[in-house]
Amino acid sequence: MCGIAGLIDLKGGRVSTSLIKEMTDTISHRGPDGEGHWSEDNVGMGHRRLAILDLSNAGKQPMVSADHRWVLSYNGEVYNYKEIRREIENQGIWFRSNTDSEVVLYALALWGEKALLRFNGMFALALWDRKEKNLLLARDRYGIKPLYYGFQGNRFYFGSEQKAIIADHQFKKKLNTKALLEYLTFQNIFTNQTLLEDIHILEPGHFAKVDPSKNTYSNSFILKKQYWDYHFKEPKEPKDEQEYLEELDRLFNQAVKRQLVSDVELGAYLSGGIDSGSITSIAATQFPYLKTFTCGFDLSSASGIELTFDERIKAEAMSALFKTEHYEMVLKAGDMERCLGTLAWHLEEPRVGQSYPNYYVAQLAGKFVKVVLSGSGGDELFGGYPWRYYRTANCLEFNEYIDQYYLYWQRLLSNKEIKNVFSSSWKEVESVQTKNIFRNVFLTHKNDLQNQEDYVNHSLYFEAKTFLHGLFTMEDKLSMAHSLETRVPFMDNDLVDFAMQCPVGLKLRNLQEILKINENEPSNKKADYFKKTNDGKQILRKVMEKYIPKDITQATKKGFSSPDASWFKGQSIDFVQKTLFESKAKIYEVLDEHAVKPLIEEHLKGIRNRRLLIWSLLNLEAWIKNTFEE
Numbered sequence: 289m290c291g292i293a294g295l296i297d298l299k300g301g302r303v304s305t306s307l308i309k310e311m312t313d314t315i316s317h318r319g320p321d322g323e324g325h326w327s328e329d330n331v332g333m334g335h336r337r338l339a340i341l342d343l344s345n346a347g348k349q350p351m352v353s354a355d356h357r358w359v360l361s362y363n364g365e366v367y368n369y370k371e372i373r374r375e376i377e378n379q380g381i382w383f384r385s386n387t388d389s390e391v392v393l394y395a396l397a398l399w400g401e402k403a404l405l406r407f408n409g410m411f412a413l414a415l416w417d418r419k420e421k422n423l424l425l426a427r428d429r430y431g432i433k434p435l436y437y438g439f440q441g442n443r444f445y446f447g448s449e450q451k452a453i454i455a456d457h458q459f460k461k462k463l464n465t466k467a468l469l470e471y472l473t474f475q476n477i478f479t480n481q482t483l484l485e486d487i488h489i490l491e492p493g494h495f496a497k498v499d500p501s502k503n504t505y506s507n508s509f510i511l512k513k514q515y516w517d518y519h520f521k522e523p524k525e526p527k528d529e530q531e532y533l534e535e536l537d538r539l540f541n542q543a544v545k546r547q548l549v550s551d552v553e554l555g556a557y558l559s560g561g562i563d564s565g566s567i568t569s570i571a572a573t574q575f576p577y578l579k580t581f582t583c584g585f586d587l588s589s590a591s592g593i594e595l596t597f598d599e600r601i602k603a604e605a606m607s608a609l610f611k612t613e614h615y616e617m618v619l620k621a622g623d624m625e626r627c628l629g630t631l632a633w634h635l636e637e638p639r640v641g642q643s644y645p646n647y648y649v650a651q652l653a654g655k656f657v658k659v660v661l662s663g664s665g666g667d668e669l670f671g672g673y674p675w676r677y678y679r680t681a682n683c684l685e686f687n688e689y690i691d692q693y694y695l696y697w698q699r700l701l702s703n704k705e706i707k708n709v710f711s712s713s714w715k716e717v718e719s720v721q722t723k724n725i726f727r728n729v730f731l732t733h734k735n736d737l738q739n740q741e742d743y744v745n746h747s748l749y750f751e752a753k754t755f756l757h758g759l760f761t762m763e764d765k766l767s768m769a770h771s772l773e774t775r776v777p778f779m780d781n782d783l784v785d786f787a788m789q790c791p792v793g794l795k796l797r798n799l800q801e802i803l804k805i806n807e808n809e810p811s812n813k814k815a816d817y818f819k820k821t822n823d824g825k826q827i828l829r830k831v832m833e834k835y836i837p838k839d840i841t842q843a844t845k846k847g848f849s850s851p852d853a854s855w856f857k858g859q860s861i862d863f864v865q866k867t868l869f870e871s872k873a874k875i876y877e878v879l880d881e882h883a884v885k886p887l888i889e890e891h892l893k894g895i896r897n898r899r900l901l902i903w904s905l906l907n908l909e910a911w912i913k914n915t916f917e918e
Contacts (some may be wrong), residue, residue: 290349291318291768292361292414292435293452294333296423298500298509299442303332311452312336317634318363318448318768326350326359330500331416331423333361338771340365340659341551346385351393354382357419360393363448364411364433365775367546372406396424401495404515408546408781412490414446423498429516430665430779431492431757434764438487439507444498449765450487450636454915461915462486465716465878468908473706473722475699475900476640476758478729483637483911492757493517517732518752520745520788532794535786537831543780544570547661555579555657557649558606558614560599562825562832562841563663565606567777569835571661572610579656580607582616583649585851602840609837617652619645621859624852624906632910634769640758642852642903647766654770664763665778666828668748668756669787671795674823676751677744681799686737693747694726700901701887708883729753740799741792794827853899857892864888868905874912875905 293311297303305325312323312334319336322345326333335349350361366372369388376394377383383390388409395403396415401424410432415424425446427435438445438453440460445453454461467481480488490496493516502509544567548554556568558580572578584600600616607614624644631647632638653660667673679696683689701709703722710717733749735742760776767774777783793799822844829841856864867873868888871881884905891898 290338290363291315291336291448291452292334292349292363292412293445293447293455294331294361294414295446295456296332296444296498296500297330297442298444298504300330300500301442303327303330305332307456308332308334311447311455314451314455315447315449317771320771322348324349326352326361328418333359333414333416335361338658338768338773339552340773341388341549342386343551344385347387347389349389351389353393353397354384357417358393358397359416359418360389360396360413362389362392362411362413364388364392364409364413364428365547365549365773366392366407366409366411367549367780368406368408401426401513401515404495410776410779412448421500424495425490425498426495427490427492429493429781430752430760430784432760432764432776432779434761435490436482436487437490437496437510438484439504439510440486442504444500444510445487448768450482450484451633453487454484459486463878463912463916465710465713466720468878469706469710469717469720470722470725471638472700472709472904473698473703474726474754475638475904476754477637478725478754484915489761492753514732518749518784518788519733520748520752521735522739522741522745522791523789526791529794532790532827533831536790536827537834539780539783539786540566540777540831541570543777543783544661545574546780547775547777548574550659552658553579553656554659554661555581555653556612556661557653557663558582558603558612559663560602560606560840561663561843562829562836563666563778564661565663565836565840566666566828566832567661567663568606568610568612569832572612577611577613579653580610580612580614581649581653581656581660582614583645583652584616584618585645586618586620602843606836606840615652615656617648619648621855622863623648624855625860625863628906628910629914630769631766632907633914635762635765635907635911637911638904638907639762640755641762642900643762643766646763647769650767650770650772650774654767654772658771659773659775660767662763662774662776663778664759664776665756666825668752669778669784670790670825670828671744671748671792672824673751674796674798677747677796680743680747681740683740683743689737689743689746690723690727693750694723697726698722700904705883705887709879709887711880711883713878744792744796744799790827795825797823797826852903853891853897856899856902857894861892864892864902864906867909868902873909874916875909877912 305327308325319338321339322337324335333350350359352359366388369391373391381394410428412427412433412435436447436450447453462485464483464485467483470477480491494514496512498510556571557564558568582603631644680689680692763774833841890896
């Protein structure tokens with residue numbers, strides 16, 4: 289796992305290795321084990337290495353092919369690299385290292401972009417063709433590894449993180465208010481925009497070809513293409529349930545074992561839930577005294593549902609069962625503000641959820657291992673959020689579905705609130721149609737929506753494309769902040785393919801019962817179904833009963849979240865007020881403080897839970913200071 293960066297001067301100006309080094313220095317946390325820089329005429333590429341496979345200097349990057357035509361800067365792990373290597377060796381190519389990087393290099397040299405579909409893993413890469421003078425940028429199917437690109441003046445940039453791009457002092461930083469409006473609607477950015485103008489994120493499952501000889505004024509020098517996409521669909525001829533159970537068991541074991549390949553020590557996150565517990569159960573059979581890591585919370589001042597947020601007891605029980613070497617930490621009110629400045633710098637822009645617990649548990653794991661297994665993806669693939677899908681289960685047509693799901697995914701501010709919050713800069717953002725942005729997510733998910741299962745599959749697609757992508761982006765930044773590689777076995781290609789074709793009826797327990805609810809039912813009865821948090825992932829729960837205790841497999845679904853709703857109006861209230869009630873706060877250079885402050889007051893007075901909004905505003909304030917204050 290590493291960090292990459294580079295640039296092309298589109299007018300032919302020479303690129304110095306000293307500038308490339310400045311870019312990679314800003315992401316040195318991604319690769320403390322080595323660095324490399326390569327430049328030739330108007331092109332430069334850099335690399336920071338976190339050595340995981342073949343720790344020798346043979347794995348140094350940027351890596352140049354034996355014929356000197358291709359130059360690769362690569363970040364990721366391709367778990368099936370040995371199989372691909374054997375196929376390449378049969379064509380007479382000799383390898384100098386035991387890295388997956390060199391396999392990626394020659395696979396791309398032999399098969400071009402078609403090689404991307406052969407890779408089972410996570411990656412972000414840049415490949416320069418010295419003969420044709422063009423650049424290939426590519427990102428893995430699911431967006432596990434981030435890759436940014438930017439174009440300003442005569443320069444085209446790319447990097448694992450945005451900070452590598454803005455390290456060039458010629459790059460002019462400007463807040464992207466349109467992307468900010470998108471974020472404050474969804475607590476996420478669904479488009480390829482970022483909060484900095486002229487910087488974009490390459491979409492998952494995409495590659496881009498950059499040809500400096502093409503017209504820069506029309507942006508025809510960059511051509512993007514999607515090479516893979518999710519497709520959740522009911523099988524035309526479903527198999528017997530037992531066949532699905534046996535196949536999931538086989539594929540899950542295969543996925544976890546594939547991702548154990550490493551020349552350094554490997555550990556696993558272990559919460560009290562089914563996803564991390566299942567992964568740990570398999571990994572622990574391969575490694576005696578596997579190291580596991582849990583983050584808990586001080587609940588002395590919590591209330592309501594937040595009293596269930598600490599799952600350390602269940603994690604400790606599973607650690608004892610699997611005989612792992614277990615480490616845990618406890619977060620308290622005040623830990624968020626202690627790390628906020630550093631976290632915002634690493635995260636670069638806020639994404640889904642309250643992410644500082646992820647920062648701390650990655651910090652804990654990074655003290656002991658260089659690779660950690662995570663349970664991310666299990667919910668999105670196997671239907672872990674039934675209360676979301678049930679809201680649209682009775683839709684009769686696509687527009688009704690969009691209307692209902694769009695309202696639910698306004699996680700921070702409604703359309704009316706957005707207009708008030710952006711009143712001072714409305715002319716800059718009024719062209720942003722967030723409902724159209726929401727609708728456009730589905731453009732490539734071909735589904736006739738003939739029955740309720742189709743609507744659920746549409747929701748699974750949406751959440752994999754948006755919510756899960758946000759989680760991956762956040763998880764990558766915060767683990768790499770501690771030079772830690774995070775692997776996600778649920779995103780094994782074969783396992784994902786299985787999940788997309790698995791019948792909805794095997795994922796959700798009570799779908800048919802939900803469908804009986806009609807418009808004549810009282811709203812409180814409907815609301816009861818939206819609270820059913822243990823109806824999801826039924827097939828996964830059944831399979832995992834052979835590996836983890838039944839009280840875990842049948843437990844109510846819980847997210848990895850801190851009790852901030854209580855802390856923000858309790859022990860952390862002074863920090864919230866000091867930061868967000870200050871008229872000179874940086875966010876009020878863009879947002880209307882007279883519209884924002886009453887929304888915060890709603891939370892502090894216990895009128896409405898606005899914890900996600902408060903977290904987002906705190907994070908934005910720290911990010912603006914980091915980014916624009918020299």
